[in-house]
Amino acid sequence: MTDERPARAAGLRERKKRRTRDALLRAALLLFISQGYENTTVDEITETVEVSQRTFFRYFANKEEVAFAVQDLVESHFVAALGARPAGEPPLAAMRGAVLAAWDTLDEALSEVVPVDLYMQAYRLIESTPALLAVHLRRSTELEERIARLVAEREGLDLDADPRPRIAVAAFCGVMRVTGRLWGQGEDVSVTAIRRMTEAYLDQIGPALASDWHRPAPVEGG
Amino acid sequence: MTDERPARAAGLRERKKRRTRDALLRAALLLFISQGYENTTVDEITETVEVSQRTFFRYFANKEEVAFAVQDLVESHFVAALGARPAGEPPLAAMRGAVLAAWDTLDEALSEVVPVDLYMQAYRLIESTPALLAVHLRRSTELEERIARLVAEREGLDLDADPRPRIAVAAFCGVMRVTGRLWGQGEDVSVTAIRRMTEAYLDQIGPALASDWHRPAPVEGG
DNA sequence: TGTGAACTGTCAGTCGCTGTCACTAACCTG
DNA sequence: CAGGTTAGTGACAGCGACTGACAGTTCACA
Known part of the structure; x- marks a missing residue:
């Protein structure tokens, strides 16, 4: 704690x-x-x-708590990265920038505690163990709330009067979770791989919510 | 099963x-x-x-499984509603239409098994019990996958080649989960209330992902 | 009507987790 | 540095979720 x-x-x-x-x-x-x-x-x-x-x-x-000790650090690392984004940046762009920056600096951030590869293995363990995945997702909703507060603060909004912070964060985190899941199922275990997928998937959020899917072509496979 | x-x-x-x-x-x-x-x-x-x-x-x-027996029915009810949407409808609109239709017909769909109010109470129980919430969220990811398959099918796309179905569904379900959470914390326990919130929040998904939040005004409070 | 399969109860056991109590090592005071 | 306080620990007993093995009962079907 x-x-x-x-x-x-x-x-x-x-x-x-x-x-x-x-x-x-x-x-x-x-x-x-x-x-x-x-x-x-x-x-x-x-x-x-x-x-x-x-x-x-x-x-x-x-028993679960011990499995999430490192995950805790990683999440705080992301929150810190989000806090460091320039004030003028729009919410979605700020969150996008923060994840990518977090991936880029994860190595140094964790090195004193645990090698990054060990964390990556632990993350895959969480994704593939139903009991852990469940807890992970519940914890993620708490993280979402934290992020939503940050975003609301950045925009100078009241979190309980304006639903947009929570909604934007929910959509963003939903996409991030899909990314994590597909990365966990894939074969490339590297940080580079998940960073690349993060970027690709976040770029698709606009097209995916558009009305007509039949114009632009897809970009990334499994 | x-x-x-x-x-x-x-x-x-x-x-x-x-x-x-x-x-x-x-x-x-x-x-x-x-x-x-x-x-x-x-x-x-x-x-x-x-x-x-x-x-x-x-x-x-x-012990958990018994708590989700009714939830199972409700989810299937939504999937059925989604399957019944007109083929031409864009993905997000189809999902939106399906939830709303599902809320409207939930009463008759459940009446043979359990009164709607009992389900509503059970749902609030799930939302407010950490252990159950965790399982609920994990189950939700399975539901997401089901929906994504349906959406991909509707659009004639390969789910593993095009990330958009999963992304659209993730964003949509993320917003739905926020809705459910805030409804559970609120005081109005009725189906009408959650239906209204569903509509309001889904309407905010566009504005929330826009770059500039300072033009349009918020609509719904907690 | 009898035989096999399905359903159930009993019992013993594992594992996660908690409360209690006594012991000891570390810190604090004079 | 002597003596008291406190925090961390181990040993043990117990609860509740869950499982396996076995035996008894009940239904289905020939």
Whole structure:
């Protein structure tokens, strides 16, 4: 939750806590990826770290939470990128610019915690595990609300009086989710691939909502 | 799963099965609504119906499934409505027409199974229970895929070669989900209310994706 | 009417998760 | 540095969702 990474050497107790938490996180992710989420018991995780099961549940509210620790960082990274867009930019353009910028800088943003490839694997795990996907989507609605507030703020609008921020964000996020899903099903696991798909799909949002689909030609395949 | 409602009097065994299934379904919904989903144990459900817990799990794969039985019907009702739209109608217009038509005819569509009000209560329960909401959203992505196939078919397109069907459907469903959420948080529980909100929000999808938000005025509040 | 298949109950067991309690290591005070 | 407080931990007991195995009952169909 409140991560407080920059708190350097804040007492022995603190450091010990962070160490066990990180150990649990890493062990869990590796086990999930190698043998699947459902096939991994909490006991297995705690055994490899050599702590009691009770300790695991003191650091993570439930088994799911550990799977979304890195995803949390990525989402905050996007929100930060959106906050950094120039004020004059229209909403959809700003969101588009923010995702693309976020993909471009993801590497450095995560490098201190986890290699990007591990995150990518974790993301595919989430997409392919029904129980995790469900939680992911619910969390996404919370992210949507966060983004909508940001957008409303940028435009100087009252979120509860004007539905356009939520609607624009919903449409945008809907497309992003399709992108993530199709990327997860595809074969190219790279960040480059998902960045390319992001761009291509967002470019299609206008044509897709137009009345006549029979004029312009499609651009991108699966 | 395969519902087969029209199978009339198909043997004593069949009827008995349907009776216990329906009894479990009704008992579960009533308990969920009156005391909450998490606060209701499977044992409670089976006790009121007087069957063993094992029997419950033979009819429903898990506790969640029973909460979505009616939602299943509603979604199929929408898909049917979409299938009935005139062939010439553009995608977005067709989907819009289908939802509205579905709301208008929901009463008769459900009346044989469950009163509409009970469904509305169940829907609000889903929206307000994190665990159920998560599953609902995952199921929604499956519905999206179904709709996208239908849309692609209508337009004579290959779903895997042209991203527009999935994108249009994603944007549309994103807006529908915002609608459902805000309706669930609002005070007017009626079908009329959600129908009105549906219309208003879908009308804002164009303006919301436009570059300049500072010309047109908002229409609907929370 | 009898035989096989379908449906159900009982029981035991796994796994995720929570409450409790006692122990110990880290921090704080004087 | 002695003594008290506090936070992190382990061991254990328990609940609820869910599953597998097996046996008893009930219906379908020849």
